[in-house]
Amino acid sequence: MTTRAGMLIAAGALVAGTVTxxxxxxxxxxxxxxxxxPPLAWTDCATTAYPELQCATLKVPLxxxxxxxxxISLALTRIPxxxxxSQGPLLVNPGGPGGSGRGMAGYVAASLxxxxxxxxxxxxxxxxxxxxxxxxxxxxxxxxxxxxxxxxPRGAEAERTALERxxxxxxxxxxxxxxxxxxxxxxxxxxxxxLIRRALGAERINYLGYSYGTYLGAxxxxxxxxxxxxxxxxxxxxxxxxxxxDNIAQDYAFDTRHKDFxxxxxxxxxxxxxxxxxxxxxxxxxxxxxxxxxxPAGGKVGPGxxxxxxxxxxxxxxxxxxxxSAFSAYVNKRDPAPLxxxxxxxxxxxxxxxxxxxxxxxxxxxxAAWPKDWNVxxxxxxxxxxxxPFSTWNNAWYNAxxxxxPVEPLTPPDVGNDQLxxxxxxxxxxxxxxxYEGGLALHRMLRGSSLVVEQGGGNHGVTLAGNDCxxxxxxxxxxxxxxxxxxxxxxxxxxxxxxxxxxxxxxAKPKAEAGGEKASDTKKASAGEKAAGRKASAxxxxxxxxxxxxxxxxx
Numbered sequence: 001m002t003t004r005a006g007m008l009i010a011a012g013a014l015v016a017g018t019v020t021x022x023x024x025x026x027x028x029x030x031x032x033x034x035x036x037x038p039p040l041a042w043t044d045c046a047t048t049a050y051p052e053l054q055c056a057t058l059k060v061p062l063x064x065x066x067x068x069x070x071x072i073s074l075a076l077t078r079i080p081x082x083x084x085x086s087q088g089p090l091l092v093n094p095g096g097p098g099g100s101g102r103g104m105a106g107y108v109a110a111s112l113x114x115x116x117x118x119x120x121x122x123x124x125x126x127x128x129x130x131x132x133x134x135x136x137x138x139x140x141x142x143x144x145x146x147x148x149x150x151x152x153p154r155g156a157e158a159e160r161t162a163l164e165r166x167x168x169x170x171x172x173x174x175x176x177x178x179x180x181x182x183x184x185x186x187x188x189x190x191x192x193x194x195l196i197r198r199a200l201g202a203e204r205i206n207y208l209g210y211s212y213g214t215y216l217g218a219x220x221x222x223x224x225x226x227x228x229x230x231x232x233x234x235x236x237x238x239x240x241x242x243x244x245x246d247n248i249a250q251d252y253a254f255d256t257r258h259k260d261f262x263x264x265x266x267x268x269x270x271x272x273x274x275x276x277x278x279x280x281x282x283x284x285x286x287x288x289x290x291x292x293x294x295x296p297a298g299g300k301v302g303p304g305x306x307x308x309x310x311x312x313x314x315x316x317x318x319x320x321x322x323x324x325s326a327f328s329a330y331v332n333k334r335d336p337a338p339l340x341x342x343x344x345x346x347x348x349x350x351x352x353x354x355x356x357x358x359x360x361x362x363x364x365x366x367x368a369a370w371p372k373d374w375n376v377x378x379x380x381x382x383x384x385x386x387x388x389p390f391s392t393w394n395n396a397w398y399n400a401x402x403x404x405x406p407v408e409p410l411t412p413p414d415v416g417n418d419q420l421x422x423x424x425x426x427x428x429x430x431x432x433x434x435x436y437e438g439g440l441a442l443h444r445m446l447r448g449s450s451l452v453v454e455q456g457g458g459n460h461g462v463t464l465a466g467n468d469c470x471x472x473x474x475x476x477x478x479x480x481x482x483x484x485x486x487x488x489x490x491x492x493x494x495x496x497x498x499x500x501x502x503x504x505x506x507x508a509k510p511k512a513e514a515g516g517e518k519a520s521d522t523k524k525a526s527a528g529e530k531a532a533g534r535k536a537s538a539x540x541x542x543x544x545x546x547x548x549x550x551x552x553x554x555x
Contacts, residue, residue: 050106075132079109090120095211097363098356100131111464137358139173144349146300166400174406184362204229218415225419238438255388257432271504298340308347316548365405418447428457450483457498469496
């Protein structure tokens with residue numbers, strides 16, 4: 001899923017210098033060694049949050065096999081190193097595919113220990129097709145405008161309507177970007193990373209990737225193993241399942257995580273008044289879902305939009321208190337306003353979400369084969385829905401354009417690798433978006449890697465998010481290259497306890513006490529949102545900034 005809360009940064013219009021490059025030689029491609037490149041032209045694009053932020057633009061070939069052909073541009077950001085000795089560039093990617101990464105440079109530099117951050121040029125970037133990179137894809141503006149048909153297709157006519165909607169998106173993409181779509185894929189993006197490396201004048205890169213960014217990093221490492229200095233991969237895509245099987249695995253995992261949320265609501269019955277039995281609370285949620293099918297909340301929150309609103313809670317439990325309050329208000333007070341506000345905050349798609357979804361589909365549909373026979377989708381999704389109904393059909397329709405994609409799929413590369421320095425793999429056991437099995441699988445595929453597990457953790461993106469144990473492993477690795485090693489035969493090299501679940505929000509203060517802020521504030525969630533139950537992990541980071549407002553999530 002590309003995040004609906006969105007990756008927002010306060011840079012406004014980013015002005016950048018430009019340099020054009022030719023593709024570097026990938027291992028085994030037989031390409032000639034490229035000529036040296038001029039340095040990137042960095043310009044000031046400071047924000048209030050990140051006054052040292054700089055920007056640049058890099059032109060790269062649309063088709064890496066035709067370097068003399070059409071160019072596209074990549075938007076980059078940088079927080080320069082301040083230490084006397086630099087460890088080189090640290091490229092950071094928030095995931096997606098389709099997630100904007102320009103804001104990650106400031107966040108990561110501010111979140112790492114100051115002595116560690118000072119040693120790196122922290123580099124953020126919008127991948128090809130995303131955000132301020134050009135062209136930025138937007139296949140079918142308004143594709144997620146409310147109210148959509150119920151995601152669960154109850155009958156042939158409902159299924160036909162949903163299929164026509166998916167076909168319309170795929171057709172619009174093919175018509176609008178016929179010349180671009182064959183080159184929006186993970187391998188092409190990985191080759192872009194090496195052009196960024198060359199433009200930075202670095203022999204090797206350091207890399208921190210979250211979510212889909214772990215797969216992008218693994219593909220880069222397969223293509224250019226000699227160019228990897230250090231690589232940390234947080235919340236890992238299972239490379240054995242890209243992408244159809246991985247989405248099926250997500251359906252089960254998100255349903256389990258939704259049940260965890262229902263149990264949390266039941267535990268806090270004194271705050272939410274929905275009962276102490278998790279099964280009964282869950283039943284109330286599904287009754288709410290059915291009611292919204294007949295009468296959407298605020299004229300915009302039907303069953304599909306409800307799922308969109310609560311899906312972010314599967315990524316990050318810091319959203320649970322606000323979601324639970326909206327749930328409680330609807331059920332107990334028949335008040336739809338908080339639910340509508342929650343949708344506007346967490347679920348509503350804007351132009352950035354339209355762009356993210358366009359790139360998401362372009363990458364995933366191109367990266368690997370999907371079933372072309374809709375009967376396969378129907379059978380598989382009804383079977384999963386019977387056991388895991390929370391978001392199975394919502395996810396199916398999200399990915400359904402791949403059944404009709406106008407570009408033939410590629411064959412995913414084997415990312416197994418025995419030529420790398422130690423890679424640090426970090427994974428929560430109960431992550432829904434990238435289930436634990438993915439972290440274990442990639443750890444086995446990267447010889448010499450180290451696996452650090454957050455035991456009992458259910459959030460997606462676990463470092464630089466408030467867990468001191470995990471952050472210490474990451475910062476030690478970036479500072480020294482040292483990874484933890486297990487004693488004996490264990491595949492897990494280190495274990496960190498999960499942070500405590502959040503507490504319910506305190507009751508809203510009267511307007512005069514609260515400084516005039518309305519309890520039903522409907523502003524969009526952003527990188528500045530303060531997450532319940534989380535502490536800031538760096539004093540120089542803007543108050544309330546959270547990792548989970550920045551990540552572009554695999555869905």
